[in-house]
Amino acid sequence: MGLDKLLGQDGFLTTTVESLLKWAQKSSVWPMPLGISCCAIEMMAFASPRFDVARFGSEVFRMTPRQSDLLIVAGTVTYKMAWVVRKIYDQMPDPKWVISMGVCASTGGMFRSYPVVQGIDQFLPVDAYVSGCPPRPEALIKALMIIQEKIEKKHKPILFNFGKNVSPTPKQEEYHTPMADIII
Amino acid sequence: MEEIFKTVETIAKTIAPSYEIVEFRGQYTLIVPVERLVDLMMELRDNPDTSFDMLVDVTAIDWLGKKRNRFEVVYFLYSLKHKARLRVKVPLPDNENPTCPTMVGVWESANWYERETYDMYGIKFEGHPDLRRFYMPEDFLDPATGEPLYPLRKDFPLMGIPGALPLPPYPERDGELQ
Ligand code: SF4
Numbered sequence: 001m002g003l004d005k006l007l008g009q010d011g012f013l014t015t016t017v018e019s020l021l022k023w024a025q026k027s028s029v030w031p032m033p034l035g036i037s038c039c040a041i042e043m044m045a046f047a048s049p050r051f052d053v054a055r056f057g058s059e060v061f062r063m064t065p066r067q068s069d070l071l072i073v074a075g076t077v078t079y080k081m082a083w084v085v086r087k088i089y090d091q092m093p094d095p096k097w098v099i100s101m102g103v104c105a106s107t108g109g110m111f112r113s114y115p116v117v118q119g120i121d122q123f124l125p126v127d128a129y130v131s132g133c134p135p136r137p138e139a140l141i142k143a144l145m146i147i148q149e150k151i152e153k154k155h156k157p158i159l160f161n162f163g164k165n166v167s168p169t170p171k172q173e174e175y176h177t178p179m180a181d182i183i184i
Numbered sequence: 185m186e187e188i189f190k191t192v193e194t195i196a197k198t199i200a201p202s203y204e205i206v207e208f209r210g211q212y213t214l215i216v217p218v219e220r221l222v223d224l225m226m227e228l229r230d231n232p233d234t235s236f237d238m239l240v241d242v243t244a245i246d247w248l249g250k251k252r253n254r255f256e257v258v259y260f261l262y263s264l265k266h267k268a269r270l271r272v273k274v275p276l277p278d279n280e281n282p283t284c285p286t287m288v289g290v291w292e293s294a295n296w297y298e299r300e301t302y303d304m305y306g307i308k309f310e311g312h313p314d315l316r317r318f319y320m321p322e323d324f325l326d327p328a329t330g331e332p333l334y335p336l337r338k339d340f341p342l343m344g345i346p347g348a349l350p351l352p353p354y355p356e357r358d359g360e361l362q
Contacts, residue, residue, distance in 0.1 A: 079349035080321060086352035114335055114344030115320075123354045 018156075025069075026151040027057035029097075029144065032068035034088060037075030039102040039134045046137040056144055065091040070147060072140070073124075076104040078115045086123055095155060099143045100126045103133050188268045191233040199224045213271040218284060221274060225290045228261065228270070236261035236270060239287065242297035244305040245273075248338035254279040255307055259287070276307065286312040306334035324348060 004014055035043050047053050047061055062068040065088045077085055089098065100120050103109035106129045108118035120126060127150060128143040189205070189212050196203035196214060204215040216224060228236045240260040247254055253275035261270045276282040286309040287294035296318065298309040303318040317324065324333050327347040333340065 079351065083352045113342055114340070115349070117351065123351045125356050 022152055022155060025095075025155070026148040028060075029056075029058045029070045029147060029151075030060045030062050030068040031058060031070040031072050031099075031144075032065050032088065032092065033061050033063075033072055033074065034085065035072075035074045036077065036081060036085075037102075037104060039074035039104065042134040042137055043072055043074045043101065043140065046140045051137040051141065053141060053144065056141065056148070058144055065089070066093065068092060069096050070144075071096065071098045071124075072101055073098065073105045073120055074101040076109070076111055077117045077120050079117055080115075082117050082120070082123055085120065089124055097127045097147045097150065098124055099128045099130060099140070099147065101130045101140060101143070102135055103131060106131070109133060186268065188234055188263070188266050189270075191231065192228065192270060195227050195231060195234065196224065199227060211269070211271065213273055215273045215275070218274050218276055222285050222287070222290065225259075225272070225287060228272075229290055232265075234263060234270075235265045236263045236268075238262040238264055239291035239293050239297070240269075242287070242294055242301055244301050244307055244336075246305060246336065246338045251275070253277060255282040255305060257284050257301065257307060282307045283310050284308070285310050288312060304334060304336035306332065306337065321349070 007014060033040070033043055033047075035041075045051055047059060053059055058070070065071070069092065071089055071092060073085060089096070098120075100106045104111060104116070105120050106126075108116050110133070112118070117123070128146045130139050130143045132139055189207075192212070192214060193203075193205055196205065196216060200216045200220055202217055206213045206215065228234050238261065240262050241258075242260075243258050245256045245258060247256065255276045257274045257276065259272040259274070261272065262268075263270075274284065276284055282305070284307055286298060288298070288309075288311070295312070295314070298312055299314070299316060299318040301307055302309060302312075302315055303320055309315055316322065320333075320335065325331060325348065326333055326345055328345075333345065333348055335344070
């Protein structure tokens with residue numbers, strides 16, 4: 001378009017509001033670190049200067065679910081803990097995403113026994129699974145990039161809110177891709 | 185045998201004559217009947233020649249189908265003064281309703297250890313001030329029979345009993361709760 005050329009000379013850029021919002025959302029994912037076992041150590045490394053998740057715009061770890069949009073479940077989830085995880089997830093404002101970090105959270109892992117939930121996807125919609133025990137921080141970064149890709153491709157931000165409920169009931173299912181697509 | 189374990193033997197001889205003491209690679213195990221257990225433990229703690237003043241752990245063994253007395257409570261003692269360790273094993277006569285006197289009066293630390301043993305094996309510690317479940321939820325019952333479940337018993341299935349531990353609701357998959 002001619003407009004592009006014209007504005008480009010003056011340092012302007014044309015885009016849609018939706019892609020601008022998506023770009024903003026994907027470059028500032030605020031994780032809620034739910035480090036409930038040994039995987040948490042790798043999750044800390046993921047935020048530390050060596051692996052530096054700040055490069056992906058995700059360095060603000062929020063210790064409250066009410067300020068975050070990405071839940072990283074890093075560790076073994078027992079049946080008792082499952083209720084807590086679910087409660088934390090329910091407190092997060094929409095839109096929200098979940099990373100299941102490590103084999104424990106994804107499948108129960110080595111803890112094939114009565115107290116451990118064999119995969120958090122039995123009570124939570126999971127967007128990315130990370131394999132490994134523990135996964136390397138790079139693997140978690142890859143999962144974050146998958147989440148960003150998901151925000152880019154599948155997420156439809158609400159552009160105008162004409163007095164509607166700001167946080168409608170969770171509809172995570174729409175963004176939920178089958179497990180086989182996203183195993184790292 | 186070290187001096188301290190000779191004293192242990194003398195104490196056991198006077199208090200619980202049907203004792204047995206076993207040595208394996210320098211570790212001593214005292215096997216005593218459950219009667220007069222508290223007196224024996226008191227003496228082991230208070231006698232200056234043994235002075236087992238620290239209870240390191242309490243646990244149990246389930247000998248399902250291996251021994252006549254199914255449950256055995258095991259106490260691990262440590263003497264800070266003599267730097268010696270002793271294991272005390274107590275076979276419980278009742279297989280259906282295993283009970284054992286509490287050691288809370290002897291060592292305060294027995295409180296939580298006994299709660300844990302109760303939670304895992306269902307051994308009732310008589311006289312315990314607060315015998316509740318320790319790790320598992322209070323209502324950890326068999327959904328079919330309503331009986332309490334004790335997960336470390338040998339007849340408990342490894343993957344648990346479906347429905348005994350509920351998961352939170354999943355409205356995204358199952359629809360909103362009413
Ligand atoms: S996957 Fe491995 S490192 Fe992670 S919580 Fe489980 S046991 Fe720990």
